[in-house]
Amino acid sequence: MALSDLATPGVAIASVARNRIPRIGVIVALLWLALLAVGALVAAAGLTADPLTNDYTVISQAPSLAHPFGTDNLGRDVFSRSLHGAGSSAVVALVTVFVGGGLGILLGVWAGLRRGIADAITGFLTDVTIALPSLIIVATVVTLAGPSLPTISLTIAAFAIPVFARLSRSATLSIAAENYVVAARTLGASGWRILTREVLPSVLPVMMPFLMTTLATAIISEGALSFLGFGLRPPEPSWGGLIAEGRTQLALAPWVTLLPALLLCVTILAINVLGEHLREAKR
Template identity: 40%
Template sequence: MNISSEPPVVRESMVRTPPEKRAGRLRLRGARLAGFLLLMLRNPLTAIGSAIVLMLMLVAIFAPWIATHDPLAQDLANALQAPGAAHWFGSDEFGRDVFSRLVYGSRITLYIVALVSVTVGPIGLLLGVVAGYYGGVVDTVLMRITDIFISFPSLVLALAFVAALGPGLEHVVIAITLTAWPPIARLARAETLSLRHADFVSAVKLQGASSLRILLHHIVPLCLPSVIIRITMNMAGIILTAAGLGFLGLGAQPPDPEWGAMISAGRRYMMECWWLVTIPGLAILINSLAFNFLGDGLRDILDPRTE
């Protein structure tokens, strides 16, 4: 048995230490993130939408330090006060500070938007990808179920679910989730139909890859950009649906400060105390537009077909 005494050939890539590789990957990711943010800032509407969404998140996180009053504290002696130095956005019929209730209401709004979004994304993506890839009976059954949900207006369907489950914030999240996944499933299915017969999928099949591996490693990553865009644009609808349910008294229950419920309570004094309806209404409008602007910007960046 001959044992060569020559030293092994050591390539440059073999002597690189793992920390150096990690640092290189981090630099690459940082450069990509910087380029992504630069593209976002080039579009004025996208920049405005991103700034408003970021502001909403900061207000929700730092609400105890931003609010000037306890949002639940009643002061009947100062009820229905107009906006001024004591109450920046006025006070409601119980003397509660509208600005503080608006600030704490952002927490409820962001909670609903975040929880619904992280739930409907995987559900819609999974059902759409499975239906589009396997086709046949699986596709027919899943898409007919999707059609049933899509055939009803989302607010009406959410209202029916909340009426069955009962009022409450958690039930609102469940109801909106059950109405928000069908468009995402439709989109994921359409993306999968355009990919399942692609050459790279056929090549992976010839290599013996399983259907699960093809879906998880090849189909799903290519569907993610479109799904993320759709979820972002759906957030505006989630805000409006949550506000509608709150207006009807089916969302967060009193005395919790929820924007839709604030409008509902203030409509009785709308003619004399305009701020009770106008200010929370503007908050709903501005944040809904912000998510739409953000979604449009993400579409321009992530979807090459918009070029």
């Protein structure tokens, strides 16, 4: 009997263990995001406590069955406000991915296929935009236009466009050299058909890990804006705003800051786990 035969079961067990742990992590991440989405929808439907109603009989009350995350210094339910904040973060993240990602990927694929002057101009504009201090500009735009959810979402999405464009252009350059794309060109397929039917379906799987990263980045950006006072106007709930509101109450009511911050951290972790899984699957 060869030594390799003896080693094979151990290698197989180690391989199964390595594969099982990531799968468990992905399942847990999916369950968490699904649970959070259901909670945000339930809150949006008005099935939780009113996040804006003050109840001075339960000011700074510790977490309990009636108030799972406790109450703040105005008697508002922190759990309900956290779920509504999750909805706001989800809107910002989804708008960033669909608007910023959609436009950026189309622009990058188009530039990668056209090359020449179109590619040079697109590359110059993306380089200039990426070099700008995005958070400062977003804060300025939100201040001038008013801190509404559409303004915050679209402004953050605008700064995602050049990053998606650069990455999708890079992917397009390699995909455009594939035989099936060359064959489509030889057969006289239009540029739009090549873009939508040949190249884009191959670029999207490559971009999926970055799409997940962008979800997390958009949520963090919205939270940072709210924390700095450039997000939704109080008393509208957002995760960053809740964390900022609780800073003055850390000694008396630490749950006002810590529990929304925990939701934010776990959500970002779940999204990153899914993004890493997609990245490994692509490899």
